[in-house]
Amino acid sequence: MNSETKTCQNCKQNFVIEPEDFQFYEKIKVLQPTWCPECRMIRRMIIRNERVLYRRPCKGLGHNEEVISIYSADKPFNVYDQKLWWSDEWDSLQFGKTYDFSRPFFEQFKELWETVPLLALSNSNAINSDYCNVADQSKDSYMTSGSFKIENTHYSNRVYTVKDSMDLYVGFRNELCYECVHCSDCYRVVYGKQCIGCTDSYFLYDCRNCSNCFGCTNLRNKNHCIFNKQYTKEDYLKKISEFNLGSAKQIEKLSKEFNNVYFKSIHKYATILKSVNVIGDNVSDAKNCKVCFDITEGGEDCKYVHWGGLQTKDVYDGGPGVGIIDLSYEIVDTGLQGSNIAFTNVVYGSHNVRYALFCHNSSNIFGCIGLRNKNYCILNKQYSKEEYEELIPRVIKHMNHMPYIDERDRQYRYGEFFPPSISPFCYNESIAQDYFPLTREKALERGYKWRELDERHYKTTKKAVDLPDNIKEVTDEILKEIIECVHKGECNDGCTIAFKIMPAELQFYQRLNLPLPRFCFNCRHVRRLQERNPLKLWHRGCMCDYEVYPNTRRHKHHLDGRCPNEFETSYSSERKEIVYCEQCYNAEVV
Ligand SMILES: [Zn+2]
Ligand SMILES: [Zn+2]
Ligand SMILES: [Zn+2]
Numbered sequence: 214m215n216s217e218t219k220t221c222q223n224c225k226q227n228f229v230i231e232p233e234d235f236q237f238y239e240k241i242k243v244l245q246p247t248w249c250p251e252c253r254m255i256r257r258m259i260i261r262n263e264r265v266l267y268r269r270p271c272k273g274l275g276h277n278e279e280v281i282s283i284y285s286a287d288k289p290f291n292v293y294d295q296k297l298w299w300s301d302e303w304d305s306l307q308f309g310k311t312y313d314f315s316r317p318f319f320e321q322f323k324e325l326w327e328t329v330p331l332l333a334l335s336n337s338n339a340i341n342s343d344y345c346n347v348a349d350q351s352k353d354s355y356m357t358s359g360s361f362k363i364e365n366t367h368y369s370n371r372v373y374t375v376k377d378s379m380d381l382y383v384g385f386r387n388e389l390c391y392e393c394v395h396c397s398d399c400y401r402v403v404y405g406k407q408c409i410g411c412t413d414s415y416f417l418y419d420c421r422n423c424s425n426c427f428g429c430t431n432l433r434n435k436n437h438c439i440f441n442k443q444y445t446k447e448d449y450l451k452k453i454s455e456f457n458l459g460s461a462k463q464i465e466k467l468s469k470e471f472n473n474v475y476f477k478s479i480h481k482y483a484t485i486l487k488s489v490n491v492i493g494d495n496v497s498d499a500k501n502c503k504v505c506f507d508i509t510e511g512g513e514d515c516k517y518v519h520w521g522g523l524q525t526k527d528v529y530d531g532g533p534g535v536g537i538i539d540l541s542y543e544i545v546d547t548g549l550q551g552s553n554i555a556f557t558n559v560v561y562g563s564h565n566v567r568y569a570l571f572c573h574n575s576s577n578i579f580g581c582i583g584l585r586n587k588n589y590c591i592l593n594k595q596y597s598k599e600e601y602e603e604l605i606p607r608v609i610k611h612m613n614h615m616p617y618i619d620e621r622d623r624q625y626r627y628g629e630f631f632p633p634s635i636s637p638f639c640y641n642e643s644i645a646q647d648y649f650p651l652t653r654e655k656a657l658e659r660g661y662k663w664r665e666l667d668e669r670h671y672k673t674t675k676k677a678v679d680l681p682d683n684i685k686e687v688t689d690e691i692l693k694e695i696i697e698c699v700h701k702g703e704c705n706d707g708c709t710i711a712f713k714i715m716p717a718e719l720q721f722y723q724r725l726n727l728p729l730p731r732f733c734f735n736c737r738h739v740r741r742l743q744e745r746n747p748l749k750l751w752h753r754g755c756m757c758d759y760e761v762y763p764n765t766r767r768h769k770h771h772l773d774g775r776c777p778n779e780f781e782t783s784y785s786s787e788r789k790e791i792v793y794c795e796q797c798y799n800a801e802v803v
């Protein structure tokens with residue numbers, strides 16, 4: 214079978230379906246996709262709101278209290294709080310509908326979506342952590358999402374087993390860390406990027422097992438280095454105390470200095486660890502995976518998967534949030550068990566599922582929402598095994614004969630994920646805005662919904678520029694202030710315009726001798742996202758030619774000058790970083 218070039222229904226760009234892809238689509242029995250891989254990834258992200266929280270009433274079953282929710286109060290959903298949703302007080306089959314062969318499937322599914330109770334937000338086993346979402350086992354934490362086992366951790370996203378930390382994006386097993394991106398097993402690291410096993414350090418990029426280092430890049434097993442220069446312990450400590458790190462002005466100055474060092478360091482074309490035959494970035498322990506990003510602890514025979522791992526096998530178009538699952542397609546948040554599921558969001562421990570949301574331990578279900586321990590259901594209606602098996606082929610045929618057509622004439626047959634138009638979220642409420650940011654105009658132009666910022670009624674009491682420069686000058690009085698973010702809502706980052714400092718937060722800044730932030734948490738989050746490479750790949754060549762970087766030794770290609778190696782990398786050619794192939798990188802970074 215040959216590869217085939219198609220035009221994406223959404224962005225109108227060409228994309229290629231490879232022979233191996235046809236095999237996969239055949240195995241999972243779906244039509245070939247009509248959207249390109251990137252548009253498919255965005256479409257999955259559009260049904261996911263991790264960080265934008267609202268207050269709305271929970272009106273189910275005589276309850277009438279306010280809940281914190283990912284659904285704003287103006288949306289037509291039936292939202293239950295955690296306790297009620299997980300209780301036996303209601304039955305999801307009670308909302309069942311008979312499949313109507315005179316209307317498109319997605320139209321019927323949308324109606325079901327608006328009637329079946331939805332979980333206000335996903336925050337299980339939380340202690341004193343009401344504002345965490347897509348979170349399990351949070352303690353004394355605030356505004357952290359996509360997290361597992363966190364304690365006293367605030368304003369962070371995609372963090373596992375983290376304690377006493379703030380402002381992290383993608384981190385595992387960290388403690389006392391601040392402003393770190395893609396760091397793991399770190400202790401007391403401030404302003405770190407792509408670091409493993411480092412302690413007591415500031416401004417690090419691509420360092421491993423380093424301690425007491427400042428402004429360093431590409432280091433392994435070093436102590437007491439400043440801007441990659443070795444110092445004695447005494448000189449190091451003296452220099453560090455002179456830096457006056459509690460001052461916001463000093464941090465800004467040092468951060469600029471570090472930025473220069475960053476662009477002079479070497480960047481490996483991709484971070485792929487302990488893996489075989491992998492194309493992507495930030496992948497570890499994987500085998501035969503293509504175009505995969507942010508995969509930890511395992512993945513095999515996967516393609517187009519983002520944010521997954523733990524024995525994900527034979528999965529196409531997965532994530533965010535896939536693990537211990539096999540033969541599945543177009544899936545978001547699968548929990549840690551399942552097989553043969555497709556077009557799902559938050560479907561755990563289930564098998565043979567097509568088009569489902571928030572279903573658990575269920576099998577042979579199609580077009581269902583909120584089921585637990587059920588079999589043979591279509592649109593939340595119970596059938597016998599025989600009836601189900603007779604109906605399913607007819608439903609699929611009907612979906613192909615009478616596709617759902619959205620306002621931009623995009624057609625959705627069997628094999629397409631949920632159309633953005635029926636998502637409960639606008640583009641800028643969803644994580645699509647995190648990974649593929651658009652302006653309001655561009656989003657509307659592409660047929661996505663957009664939510665205007667809620668009218669904020671904050672009366673700010675202090676401008677960011679008027680904050681004390683040094684943390685040492687800050688008193689508890691600051692807890693009363695409503696601080697105006699430097700961006701004043703004029704950016705495209707979901708700026709909240711104003712923000713407050715919480716007591717736990719102030720203690721953290723004081724303990725680590727860090728100046729107060731000048732930006733609101735949304736603006737800070739977006740700045741961290743900009744530190745990561747995009748979920749895209751470019752074909753490029755190794756830049757190693759003994760001129761872009763002063764190599765310290767002879768490389769294999771020494772006599773020929775420039776290294777001939779080529780690769781797929783998430784560094785586009787417009788970027789300023791010096792990008793090396795694996796061999797050249799390994800020759801220099803030892
Ligand atoms: Zn496209
Ligand atoms: Zn802001
Ligand atoms: Zn090279």
Ligand SMILES: [Zn+2]
Pocket residue numbers: 757758768769770776796797
């Ligand atoms: Zn080289």
